[in-house]
Every structure is written in C-alpha cells, then in structure tokens.
Amino acid sequence: MIDRLTITNFKAFANAQIPLSPYTLLSGLNSSGKSTVLQTLALLRQSHDALHEEDGGFLLNGDLVELGVGQDVLHEDYVASDGAEPRIQLALRCEGIDYSWSARYEREADLLRLDEPRDRPAPVLPPALSGAGFQYLRADRIAPAVSYPRSHEIAVRRGFLGSRGEHAVNFLRHFQDEPVLHERLHHPQGKSRRLLDQAEAWMQEICPGVNLQADAIEGTDSVRLSFRFGTAGLSASNRYRPTNVGFGLTYVLPVVVACLTAKPGGLLLIENPEAHLHPRGQTGMAMLTCAAAAAGAQVVVETHSDHVLNGVRLAIKERHFPAEHVLLHYFRRSTRGIEILNPTVGSDGMLSDWPEGFFDEWERSLDRLLD
Ligand SMILES: Nc1ncnc2c1ncn2[C@@H]1O[C@H](COP(=O)(O)OP(=O)(O)O)[C@@H](O)[C@H]1O
Numbered sequence: 001m002i003d004r005l006t007i008t009n010f011k012a013f014a015n016a017q018i019p020l021s022p023y024t025l026l027s028g029l030n031s032s033g034k035s036t037v038l039q040t041l042a043l044l045r046q047s048h049d050a051l052h053e054e055d056g057g058f059l060l061n062g063d064l065v066e067l068g069v070g071q072d073v074l075h076e077d078y079v080a081s082d083g084a085e086p087r088i089q090l091a092l093r094c095e096g097i098d099y100s101w102s103a104r105y106e107r108e109a110d111l112l113r114l115d116e117p118r119d120r121p122a123p124v125l126p127p128a129l130s131g132a133g134f135q136y137l138r139a140d141r142i143a144p145a146v147s148y149p150r151s152h153e154i155a156v157r158r159g160f161l162g163s164r165g166e167h168a169v170n171f172l173r174h175f176q177d178e179p180v181l182h183e184r185l186h187h188p189q190g191k192s193r194r195l196l197d198q199a200e201a202w203m204q205e206i207c208p209g210v211n212l213q214a215d216a217i218e219g220t221d222s223v224r225l226s227f228r229f230g231t232a233g234l235s236a237s238n239r240y241r242p243t244n245v246g247f248g249l250t251y252v253l254p255v256v257v258a259c260l261t262a263k264p265g266g267l268l269l270i271e272n273p274e275a276h277l278h279p280r281g282q283t284g285m286a287m288l289t290c291a292a293a294a295a296g297a298q299v300v301v302e303t304h305s306d307h308v309l310n311g312v313r314l315a316i317k318e319r320h321f322p323a324e325h326v327l328l329h330y331f332r333r334s335t336r337g338i339e340i341l342n343p344t345v346g347s348d349g350m351l352s353d354w355p356e357g358f359f360d361e362w363e364r365s366l367d368r369l370l371d
C-alpha cells in the first residue's frame with residue numbers, strides 16, 4: 001500500500017504531503033489540486049511503463065496523462081533557492097520504504113530527466129504502483145459508442161481498462177465467465193459469481209432490470225456493448241446500443257468492472273465515479289468502491305458528490321469496511337496555497353467536523369429557502 005505521497009513544485013502544489021489509506025476520498029472546490037494527486041501517481045506509472053531505467057525521467061505525455069511540457073507542470077510560484085535550478089520532486093512511502101524522484105526542469109521538454117547519478121539505476125517503483133492491479137479512470141471517460149477497441153495486449157494481457165475506460169467492454173467480453181473472487185464484491189442479487197452477472201447486478205443499482213452483453217464484431221478489431229431492459233421473456237426489451245441508452249450506464253461500466261476485479265495489491269484511482277448517475281446510483285457506486293477496498297485493493301477516489309461521501313459513510317456504518325481505513329482529504333485554497341483538511345468518519349458513519357465548504361451546500365441552500 002502507498003502510505004504517503006509527497007509532491008514538490010509540481011502543478012498545483014509547492015509542497016504537499018498527502019497521506020493515503022486503503023480508501024482515500026479527495027474532495028474540494030474545482031482547481032484545488034485533487035486530480036493532481038491522481039495524475040502524480042499516474043505519471044510515475046506511465047514513466048515506469050514507457051521508459052528504460054537508463055533513460056528514466058518523468059514522461060509527461062503518454063497513455064495515462066497528457067500534462068504538456070516542463071513549463072506546464074513546474075509549480076508557478078516556484079522560488080529558486082540560491083539561484084539553484086528548479087527541480088520537480090515526487091516521493092512515495094510504501095510499506096515503510098521511501099522512494100523518491102527528483103527531475104531537472106526543462107521549459108520545453110516533455111521528458112524531464114532524473115537527477116540520478118549515472119552509476120546508480122533509477123529507483124524502481126514500489127509494487128503497489130507497478131503491479132498488475134492498477135487502474136486509473138479519468139473524469140473524461142469514453143462516451144457511449146457503437147464499438148470499442150479490441151486490444152488483446154492492453155485488456156487481456158495487461159488487464160488494463162484504459163484511462164478513459166475504453167478497454168472495459170473488451171475486458172468484460174473476454175473475462176465475463178471468470179468468477180468475482182471476493183465475497184464483499186458479490187452483489188446479493190447477482191445471478192452467479194460470474195463477472196458478467198455481477199456487473200449486471202451492480203448496474204441494476206443504477207438502472208433496475210438492465211441486462212448487459214459484450215460481443216466481438218466479426219471481421220473487425222472492435223467489440224460492442226448492448227443493453228436490454230426488463231426481465232427475460234416476453235417483457236424483455238430489444239437490445240439497444242449504448243448510443244441509444246442514457247449516458248450514465250456506459251459511463252459507469254469501467255468503474256464497475258474495475259471494482260469487481262479489485263484484488264490485494266491493486267491500486268484503483270477513480271475520478272468522479274458519480275458522473276452522469278442519479279443520486280441513489282452515486283451512493284451505490286460509492287459502496288462498490290468501498291467493497292473494492294475491502295477486497296484488498298487500495299482505492300483513491302476524487303468526487304464532488306455528497307452521495308458518494310454518504311455511500312462511504314454507510315459502508316462504514318453497515319460494517320462493510322472499517323472506519324480507520326478511510327481518509328478524507330478536503331482541499332481548499334488559502335492565501336498560503338492549498339490546504340488540506342481531514343474530517344474523520346467514526347464507526348457510526350458520523351463525521352468529526354464539517355469544515356466550511358465541505359459538502360455544506362445542501363444546508364446553505366436550505367437555510368436560504370427557509371429564510
Ligand atoms: N504549473 C502550475 N503552477 C501552479 N498551479 C497550477 C499549475 N498547473 C495547474 N495548476 C493549478 O492546478 C489547478 C488544477 O488542479 P486539479 O488537480 O486539476 O484540480 P481539481 O481539484 O479540480 O481536480 C489549475 O486550475 C491551476 O490552478
């Protein structure tokens with residue numbers, strides 16, 4: 001597990017230490033640095049996957065993140081000490097071991113070279129970040145489409161769903177009969193432990209009666225997803241393609257698949273699991289992300305949704321997940337830069353405090369309505 005991430009001179013942060021837990025929820029106003037936390041982890045993974053140790057560095061543009069060039073990522077208020085050249089530094093603490101990387105700033109470069117002395121190989125990534133159970137699902141996921149890519153290399157061999165979830169349909173097609181291993185992930189209404197049946201049962205939290213099918217499109221390198229509604233038999237609807245079904249169903253599928261395949265040692269980075277879902281579906285998805293953490297994966301979720309927060313609180317209260325495994329980070333800007341506040345959740349699901357701006361809009365609006 002990654003216990004702590006330290007970010008120096010990178011994007012929104014001059015210097016920040018961000019503790020991580022088995023389940024970490026990032027919240028806060030827009031542009032307060034939440035995605036930067038996830039991007040930092042994705043950047044380390046992307047650089048590790050694409051580069052050899054001898055030309056190690058931060059690869060700013062790749063499969064996971066496209067961050068631009070040096071001047072885009074160097075923290076704007078960087079203060080050079082004694083005229084020293086700027087450095088972008090990232091560090092992780094995992095299982096008691098410290099890992100750190102320091103890269104030289106180059107204004108126009110999209111590969112920032114590490115400071116490592118030539119005779120020492122670049123530090124390797126900790127298993128928590130380099131392992132097979134890594135998923136990073138960005139907020140800008142793939143829109144409903146008539147077909148999706150069929151890449152054996154990415155979806156089957158690497159088991160990666162794509163940072164936009166673009167490989168989730170092919171993954172589901174290929175692994176649909178595999179059992180969902182951890183019982184905490186089993187939906188009580190699932191017809192069996194098969195991945196497809198479990199995915200369907202969790203999707204029914206969002207849309208009751210929905211039925212999924214993922215098939216190859218013969219003669220092409222694509223796969224297709226289709227939905228049917230209602231129970232099988234006379235009352236079942238025709239099959240619909242994703243483009244003719246509400247946005248939320250297709251948009252959430254990668255989140256469902258990522259959670260159902262979570263395993264010990266895995267790392268799930270998920271931006272806005274609530275996107276395009278109705279409130280009850282948002283709470284259901286939050287409970288599924290907690291089940292993924294209960295199954296042993298480390299989960300980091302960015303959210304704007306109080307329903308997601310409440311789903312986490314319910315998972316704790318209903319004993320699906322221990323309160324001490326949850327960390328809440330509320331990011332807000334102050335005159336000193338970004339500050340991070342940490343309300344805690346008790347085992348009864350109650351919060352220790354509600355800092356101003358932390359999911360308080362419901363109350364603020366109610367006060368105005370009742371005024
Ligand atoms: N090089 C930089 N220097 C300082 N601040 C930056 C830099 N790059 C991005 N930012 C800040 O980070 C914000 C984006 O942070 P992000 O993590 O995406 O926010 P969010 O909390 O919405 O996920 C930008 O709006 C900007 O204020």
Ligand SMILES: [Mg+2]
Nearest residue numbers: 034035036302
């Ligand atoms: Mg964001």
